[in-house]
Amino acid sequence: MMTAIMALWTINSCFAAIPAQVELDEAKRWAGAAFSGAPQEEATANLDGGTAPAMGDVPLQTWTRPPYSTAPLFSFNYGEKTSKEFIDSWEVSRKTQPLDASRTQYTINYTDPATKLRVRCVGVAYADFPTVEWTVYLKNEGAANTPIISELRAIDTSLDWNPEIPLVLRHHTGDECTADSYEPHETAIAPGQTFSVANTGGRGTQHQFPYFNLQYGDEGVIFVVSWPGQWKTDMVREGESGVRLKAGQEDTHFTLYPGEEVRTPMIVLQFWKGDPLHAQNVWRQWMIAHNMPRPGGQLPPLPLLEACSSHQFGEMIHANTENQVFFVDAYLKHDMRLDYWWMDAGWYPNKTGWTHTGTWEVDRGRFPKGLREISDHAHALGVQTIVWFEPERVAADTWLTNERPGWVFGGTNGGLLKLNEPEVREWVTNHVDTILKDEAIDLYRQDFNIEPLSFWRANDAEDRKGISENRYVTGYLAYWDELLRRHPDMLIDSCASGGRRNDLETLRRAVPLLRSDYIMEPVGNQCHTWALAQWIPFYGTGTSKTDSYQVRSVLCPSFNACWDMRDESIDFAGLAKLIHEWREFGPYYFGDYYPLTSYSLAHDQWIAWQFHREELHGGMVQVFRREESVYESARFPLKGLDETATYVVTDLDNATESKEYSGAALLKEGLPVVIGQRPGTGFYVYKAKR
DSSP states (O other), X not given: OXXXXXXXXXXXXXXXXXXXXXXXXXXXXXXXXXXXXXXXXXXXXXXXXXXXXXXXXXXXXXXXXXXXXXXXXXXXXXXXXXXHHHGGGSEEEEEXXXXXXXXEEEEEEEEOTTTOEXXXXXXXXXXXXXXXXXXXXXXXXXXXXXXXXXXXXXXXXXXXXXXXXXXXXXXXXXXXXXXXXXXXXXXXXXXXXXXXXXXXXXXXXXXXXXXXXXXXXXXXXXEEEEOSSOEEEEEEEOSSSEEXXXXXXXXXXXXXXXXXXXXXXXXXXXXXXXXXXXXXXXXXXXXXXXXXXXXXXXXXXXXXXXXXXTTTTTTTTTOOHHHHHHHHHHHHHTTOOOSEEEEOTTOSOOSXXXXXXXXXXOOTTTOTTOTHHHHHHHHHTTOEEEEEEOTTEEOSSSHHHHHOGGGEETGGGOXXXXXXXXHHHHHHHHHHHHHHHHTTOSEEEEOOOSOOHHXXXXXXXXXXXXXXXXXXXXXXXXXXXXXXXXXXXXXXXXXXXXXXXXXXXXXXXXXXXXXXXXXXXXXXXXXXXXXXXXXXXOOEXXXXXXXXXXXXXXXXXXXXEOOOTTOTTSOHHHHHHHHHHHHHHGGGGGSEXXXXXXXXXXXXXXXXXXXXXXXXTEEEEEEEEOTTOOOOEEEEOOOSOOTTSEEEEEETTSTTOOEXXXXXXXXXXXXXXXXXXXXXXXXXXXXXXX
C-alpha cells in the first residue's frame, strides 16, 4: 500500500513535519481512490541504488503498485443484506472542499432510492502529512422507520499486502490504573488469523488502546479508531488480498426513525515506509500540527506546572478558602512559579465524600465568597486556576436525582447523566458555563469515574441496540464543543479515572493532565512515559514525593505537584531546583521521541529515552537506574542528530561542567552515562554549537 522511500522529516517553527514527497504522494493516491471514486493509475518508479538518509538505512528500489480500489471504506448490514451487495446500485454524489492550505475534505453520499437512507462518508486528506481520516454518518430521510442496520463498521477494507510477508502489529494495553498501563506489545498475525481487540466498560482507552501500528516488511500503516464509547477492531490476515481492517462501534443493531442520524467512530490511517519509529514521530508531529487544542490560538505551554492540595486534604472535602490561598502563596514563596492552582474533587456540598456528585454548587460553608476569592487571589499573582467537575456521574440524594431524576440513567438511585438528551445537555452546559464565569475558572477539568456501557445497553430495545451509546457519544462531544465555543481561551483537562477516555476526538478538545491515576510510584511511571510518548505529545502526572529520583520519574510535559507546603522539614530549595531544570528542558517535549532502551518494569534494569527538536538544534535525555540494578554505567547511542555537528552536552546534576561530542560519536558510540546511586537518575540537555 505504501510505496514511498523513507527520508528525513524536518520540523519547522510551527512544529509541522514536512514529509518525503513520494511518501506523501502515495497517501494522496490512496485518498484519491477512496474518495473520488476514480481508479488511481498504477504507480511505478525506478529509483537509483543507495540508502535513504537517517533512520533505517532503507535501500532505494524499484516498486510497483496496482490501482487502489474505489469500493466504499465502510460496511453495514441493511435488513438481510450486506452493503457490499447493494451499495453500487444506490444514488451517489461527491463533493470536494478545501478546508485550508493543509486539508481537503471529501464527502460521498450514498442514498437508497427505496427507503431514503443516506450514508455520508466525510473524509479529510492532509497535504503536509501522509494521513487520511474519515467518519461515516447514516440518516433516515424517509417517512418510515428503516430496516435494521447492524454490524456497522467505520472501516472495512483490505490492504494489498503479500500474505507471505510477515505482518507485525504494535499495540498497547489501555489504562487500568496499574504500573503496566500502556504496556507495548508486538503481535504477529499469520495468514488465516484474525486478531480482535476491544476496550471495556464504554470508556475508549480502558483496557485496550485504540492506536495501532501495522508493519509489513519495511512499510506499514498507523491505524487509529477514535470513539469515546465501546469499540471493536478486527484485523484479518486474508489469503490473496493481504490484511482486512474492520472497526466500529461494538454493538449495532437498530432501526432509524424518520429524520434520525447516527455516526461511526472516526478512522485515521497514516502511511509510512522504512522505520516504525520514524512513523511514530511523524504521528507525533501530526498530532501537534493538526490535533492538539490551541486555547487562544496557542499550543499549551511547555512545560506546564500545576499544584494542588488534594492529597493533604483528602481531596477537597476539607479544603477552604484560607488553606487554598496559603498553598498558592507557599509555592510562590519557595520559588516555584505555578501555571495553575488545581482545586480537585469535593468543593461542592457532599454528604458522603467527594464521590457524592450531583449538586454542582460551591459549598458556601467552606468558601463563603465562592471559589472566586481564590481565583482572584491567584490571578493577582499570575497564577491561573483549575477546577474539577464530574457532571456525568450522579450520586443519589443530590440535586439532580431529587429534582430531575428523569435526566439520570438510574433515576433517584443515581447513575449516569443523560448527555444523549438535548434538554439535559443544554442544562449542564449552561450550568457549568455559569460556574466557570462566576468563579473565574481558567481550566475546566472533567473526570469520569463510572463505566457507562451497562447504562447504555440497558436503555436500548431489541431493535435499537447501540442507539443510546451513539447518542451519548455525540452529546458528550457536542457538550465540550459548546463550552469551547463560549470559552475559546480555555483549556480542558480530560480525565476518566485517569487515562481511560483519551481517544483522538477527545484529545482534539482536551489534554490529559493525569495520564493515569497510577501516580507517584516511579517504575510504573517511567514506563508510562516510555510507551505513551510514542502516541500523545502532551500528557501529565504528579507526585507528593520529595525524593529526586521519584520526582524525576514522573516529570513529563505537564506536572502536578502535590507537596504539603505546611511541612517545613521538606527540602523546598531542592524541589525548586528540580522544577527549574524541568522548565529548562521542557520545550524539547514537543520534539521527536526516541526510546533508548527496551520497555521493562523490572527493578534490576535501566530505562532511558530522548526528545530531540531539530529546529532548536538540541534535545534532552532522561535516564533511570533502578534500585536493584548492579550496573553503574552505560552508553546510549542517540538519534536524530547531525553527525557533522558538535554538541555541547550538560549533565543537569553537574551543570558547571559541559562536555563536547561530535554528532557522529553520539550517534555511533553513544552518550556515556554514569549513575553511582541506586536508584538514581541522569538528566542531560544537549545543544549543537552554532
